[in-house]
Amino acid sequence: MDDALTAAFADASGFLVETARLVPDDGWDGPGLGTWTRRELAGHANRSHTLLAEYLLRPQPPQPPGSPYFSAAAIAARGRDAVAALGADPAAAIAAASASAIALVGATAPDAVLGSPAGTMTLARYLPSRIAELTIHALDLAGALDADLAPPPAALRESLAFVAAIAARRDQPAAVLRALTGRGQLPAGYSVY
Numbered sequence: 001m002d003d004a005l006t007a008a009f010a011d012a013s014g015f016l017v018e019t020a021r022l023v024p025d026d027g028w029d030g031p032g033l034g035t036w037t038r039r040e041l042a043g044h045a046n047r048s049h050t051l052l053a054e055y056l057l058r059p060q061p062p063q064p065p066g067s068p069y070f071s072a073a074a075i076a077a078r079g080r081d082a083v084a085a086l087g088a089d090p091a092a093a094i095a096a097a098s099a100s101a102i103a104l105v106g107a108t109a110p111d112a113v114l115g116s117p118a119g120t121m122t123l124a125r126y127l128p129s130r131i132a133e134l135t136i137h138a139l140d141l142a143g144a145l146d147a148d149l150a151p152p153p154a155a156l157r158e159s160l161a162f163v164a165a166i167a168a169r170r171d172q173p174a175a176v177l178r179a180l181t182g183r184g185q186l187p188a189g190y191s192v193y
Contacts, residue, residue, distance in 0.1 A: 002110060002155065005127055009105055011152035012134035012159070013098040016045055019138040020091040022147050028090055028140050033140045036079060041144065045137035048130040049097035051116070052104055055124070059115025074163050109145030132159040166192040 022037055032041035054060075063069040083098045110124035135155045142149040151159070167176040170192055178184035 002124060005110075005124065005131075005158070006105055008131050008152075008158040009127055010030075010102050012131045012138070013102055014154035015044075015049075015151050015155055016134045016138040016141070017091075017095045017098045019141045019145075019147070019149060020094045022145055023091065023141070027145070030144070032144045033137075035076065038141060038144055039083050039086060039088065039090060040079050041074075041137060041141055042094060042109075043084075043086050044075075044139070045134060045156070046086065046094050046097050047078070047082050048133045048137075049094070049101035050082075050085065052101050052114075052123075052126075052130065055114035055116045055126070056108065056112060059113075059120070060117050062116070062119040063117040066176030067117075128158055128162040131155055132162040135159040136175040163192055 020042055028042075029037050029041040030040040031149060035042070048077070068074055083138075105123070105127065108123055108134045110122060112123045112127055114123060116126065135151050139149070139151065146192055150156075164176075167173055172187065172190070175184060175186060175190075
């Protein structure tokens with residue numbers, strides 16, 4: 001695996017672990033993101049750890065574009081389902097999943113093929129999406145806690161590059177470029193996700 005990509009994944013994963021440790025024991029059912037509680041948000045984010053092994057060891061069939069699998073409702077439901085995997089100590093469960101995922105990434109060839117609902121791809125191609133998810137959702141969790149945390153620089157760079165690549169393929173890429181350079185604003189409600 002590319003050392004920089006492996007390090008960025010470890011940094012993003014560690015950022016989620018660090019943020020989860022800030023949630024008080026009695027604070028997991030407080031507001032997280034949208035309709036999700038902090039526990040549901042953490043469960044969803046932790047899937048970036050657990051799906052690595054699942055897609056490598058038990059490949060999933062690809063889903064067609066527009067499939068209900070990719071709908072907001074289905075994503076929210078999977079986040080809620082992931083709560084059970086967190087058990088009684090979500091921060092400890094996330095730390096354990098992080099350690100396992102980091103070890104798996106370190107031991108797996110970058111050209112190893114995995115099967116995800118988005119299609120078959122190499123680990124090296126899949127990993128940037130996991131870095132972005134871990135970083136973005138750790139920031140979401142930090143925001144829900146009113147904690148002012150900065151992501152590790154490598155994780156932030158990979159996340160920005162991943163999101164920018166999505167924006168370049170979507171509607172209005174010029175508007176995104178103008179907004180990022182202080183020359184305009186994004187349309188209300190704009191999101192690459």
